[in-house]
Each structure stands twice: as C-alpha cells, then as structure tokens.
Amino acid sequence: MKTARDLMPALSPTLAEYGMLRLQLLCKALELPRAEREAAEELFQLVGSTWPSGALTAAAPWENDLTDDGTPFEFSVGFERARPELRLLFESQLATNELTSWTSWQAGLALQERLRTTGRCDITGFERIAEIFEPTPTFEPRFSLWHAAVLRPGEKAMFKAYVNPEVRGVEASRSLTRDALSVLGVTPAWEFLESRLRDATRVPYLSVDLEAPQKARLKLYLTATDAAGVEELTRGTSNIAPGMATSWLTRLTLGGGPYSGRPILVCYAYRPGSSLPEATVHVPIRNYAPTDEQALERTLDLLPAGSGAKLTAALKALARQSLDRSRGVLSYVSLRVVQGRVRVTTYLAPGAYTLAEDRRESGTIPTGRPSSPPPKP
Numbered sequence: 199m200k201t202a203r204d205l206m207p208a209l210s211p212t213l214a215e216y217g218m219l220r221l222q223l224l225c226k227a228l229e230l231p232r233a234e235r236e237a238a239e240e241l242f243q244l245v246g247s248t249w250p251s252g253a254l255t256a257a258a259p260w261e262n263d264l265t266d267d268g269t270p271f272e273f274s275v276g277f278e279r280a281r282p283e284l285r286l287l288f289e290s291q292l293a294t295n296e297l298t299s300w301t302s303w304q305a306g307l308a309l310q311e312r313l314r315t316t317g318r319c320d321i322t323g324f325e326r327i328a329e330i331f332e333p334t335p336t337f338e339p340r341f342s343l344w345h346a347a348v349l350r351p352g353e354k355a356m357f358k359a360y361v362n363p364e365v366r367g368v369e370a371s372r373s374l375t376r377d378a379l380s381v382l383g384v385t386p387a388w389e390f391l392e393s394r395l396r397d398a399t400r401v402p403y404l405s406v407d408l409e410a411p412q413k414a415r416l417k418l419y420l421t422a423t424d425a426a427g428v429e430e431l432t433r434g435t436s437n438i439a440p441g442m443a444t445s446w447l448t449r450l451t452l453g454g455g456p457y458s459g460r461p462i463l464v465c466y467a468y469r470p471g472s473s474l475p476e477a478t479v480h481v482p483i484r485n486y487a488p489t490d491e492q493a494l495e496r497t498l499d500l501l502p503a504g505s506g507a508k509l510t511a512a513l514k515a516l517a518r519q520s521l522d523r524s525r526g527v528l529s530y531v532s533l534r535v536v537q538g539r540v541r542v543t544t545y546l547a548p549g550a551y552t553l554a555e556d557r558r559e560s561g562t563i564p565t566g567r568p569s570s571p572p573p574k575p
Contacts, residue, residue: 210253213550214246217271220516220548224273227511228282238284238349245271248290248305258551260297263340264289266526269550275512277505278541287346299333299342306343319357319408327378331361339365357408363401371401375418378404384416387468390475391418394431398423416468424455428479431464435477437535443479446533450496451486459485478534484526491521493528500533500542509544516546
C-alpha cells in the first residue's frame with residue numbers, strides 16, 4: 199500500500215499539502231470522530247498558510263530544532279483521557295526566500311493576531327515578555343517563536359507560545375529567564391529553579407498558555423544528561439515522587455545515562471496561585487532506541503489500557519517503512535503524574551524532508567545557526 203510520501207514525486211505537493219495528508223492518515227489511525235478530524239484539518243489549513251507555497255523539496259530550506267529533518271511541525275498524541283488527544287507543535291514561516299529567525303518571529307506574531315481577533319486566544323501574558331525574547335540581527339538562534347495547539351474534544355483548541363531563552367546565546371539564557379519570571383510576577387519560580395541548576399543545565403524553552411491570565415500556565419524546560427540530574431530537577435515538585443523518573447528512564451532508554459545524544463528535558467509547569475511546579479519528563483526516545491518498533495515496545499506498558507493499539511496504528515500510518523526498519527517517527531515520550539496516575543504523551547515526526555543521518559545521530563540541541571540560513575534549493 200502506497201503512503202502519502204510514496205505519492206510525492208507524482209503529486210509534487212507543497213509542505214502544507216503533504217502535512218494535511220499526514221494529518222488525515224493520523225486522524226484515521228486514531229479513529230477520531232468526524233468533528234475532531236474536521237477541527238484538526240481546519241487548524242492545519244490555518245497553520246500551513248504561513249509556509250512557503252512551492253513544491254516540497256528533499257531538504258528543508260530552513261533548519262529548526264523542532265524536528266530532526268527540519269519539518270516545521272510535529273504531531274503529538276496525549277493518552278490522558280478516554281480518547282486520544284491530538285496536538286500540533288509548529289513554526290510559522292513567512293512565504294519568502296529570506297527565511298530567518300526574524301521572519302519566523304514576525305510570521306508567528308501575525309498568526310497570533312489572527313487567533314486573537316477571532317477569539318481563539320488571549321495574548322496578554324505573551325505580550326508582557328515578548329520584548330525580552332525578540333530576536334536581534336546579531337545572533338541567529340535555533341528558533342525564535344513556536345506555537346502549539348491542543349485539540350480538546352468538545353472544546354475550543356488551546357494554544358501555547360514557545361520562546362527561546364537562548365535567543366541571545368546560552369550564556370544569556372538564565373538572566374533572560376529570570377527577567378521574564380519577574381515580569382510575569384512568578385519570582386518564586388526562579389528561586390525553585392536556581393537551587394537545582396547544575397553548571398551544564400540549559401534552559402532551552404519557555405512557554406506561556408495563550409489564555410486569560412487567571413488560567414494561563416507558564417512552563418520552563420531544563421536539560422539533564424543523566425538520571426541523577428533528572429531526579430535533582432524533579433525533587434520537590436508537586437507530582438513526581440523520588441525514583442519515579444529513574445524508573446521511566448530505565449524502561450525507555452535501558453539505562454540511567456549519561457545521555458550523549460539529546461538530553462532529557464524536565465518541564466516545570468506553574469499554574470496561577472500554585473507554589474510548586476508540576477513536572478513532566480520528556481524523553482527523546484528516538485536517540486536511545488535503534489528502531490521505532492523497539493521504541494514502541496518500551497512505551498506500550500506505560501500507556502493506559504486500550505491505547506497501545508492506537509499508538510501502534512498511528513506509527514504505522516506515518517512511518518515510511520516497516521517499524522522494525524524505521525527510526526525517529528516516535529521521537530519523544532513524555533510522562534507526568536496527575537492525580538496519582540501516569541499520563542503519557544507521544545510525539546510523532548511527520549518526516550516531510552529527507553533525514554540527515556549525521557544530525558539524527560548527534561541529536562544535541564544546537565546553540566544557534568550560522569550567520570545566515572542555508573540557501574533555498
């Protein structure tokens with residue numbers, strides 16, 4: 199049976215068209231109801247309208263840290279409710295040959311404004327910190343502004359904005375993060391974070407919910423290169439007990455580190471009025487499992503009953519070859535505890551471009567780009 203990727207040479211789709219095909223395959227595999235499928239397609243059309251409209255090429259014209267091959271979107275599926283919850287992480291890009299962190303920032307702002315004017319989001323929190331993380335001409339970071347959408351059954355999609363604390367370099371990231379937390383009025387969050395930082399710990403991502411301030415969460419993402427570092431970062435959080443993160447890492451990576459590929463990410467989520475963060479552990483499983491089949495096998499026992507078949511179907515729908523030969527479609531597995539239960543989210547790479555094997559193997563989070571992006575093929 200031919201996949202959407204197999205049909206590419208004949209169809210010469212744009213990036214948005216290719217993404218829509220992948221989305222439709224995923225929705226079918228997850229057996230989402232018609233209303234949810236239509237909502238997902240409508241959202242993807244809006245997102246895809248920001249991307250260049252030329253035919254899809256073999257290599258990404260603009261690299262990013264969102265996916266290994268430079269695809270500016272990634273699917274994820276949350277197994278936290280009775281039905282799978284579909285999510286989308288994406289980078290907006292102005293339809294221009296001059297793709298830079300600045301044009302991506304401007305494209306993201308324009309999309310946010312469209313969402314705001316149609317009543318889909320509240321950008322109050324983002325506007326308070328935007329100036330801190332706005333890119334400058336003197337440094338080309340690995341990204342400037344991403345967005346995520348959570349497609350909640352029976353509700354409006356919930357949007358989040360991701361900014362780059364390393365937008366002026368790794369050495370400036372802690373001071374920028376501290377400034378943002380001060381502006382947002384959550385100074386205790388920095389005190390909690392600072393007491394757990396190692397010298398090598400990075401703060402590569404910060405996100406804010408695009409919701410009313412009384413509901414919006416703030417999220418900080420920190421890196422760890424071994425299980426001991428993850429345990430230190432999750433110590434004292436409101437939802438993860440000592441040893442729990444190590445047991446997840448042992449299952450998913452078959453060891454406690456050191457993790458020489460991509461680091462483990464620990465996310466602190468602060469809700470309005472909360473004194474302690476909730477923690478989520480994000481495991482880049484594609485760097486520590488030789489195939490998608492093995493990555494899937496390690497993940498299945500962590501899922502709620504009945505969810506394994508849907509994740510398996512989703513992977514088979516998106517993989518370009520059999521799961522015992524493919525690698526990197528299941529890119530991340532994240533875990534958190536909610537009301538005593540482990541909740542799992544799986545991240546699925548759509549693979550719009552040809553994977554560069556050396557990038558996938560090294561997998562480290564880059565600090566920035568060359569002075570200019572690679573030319574458009």
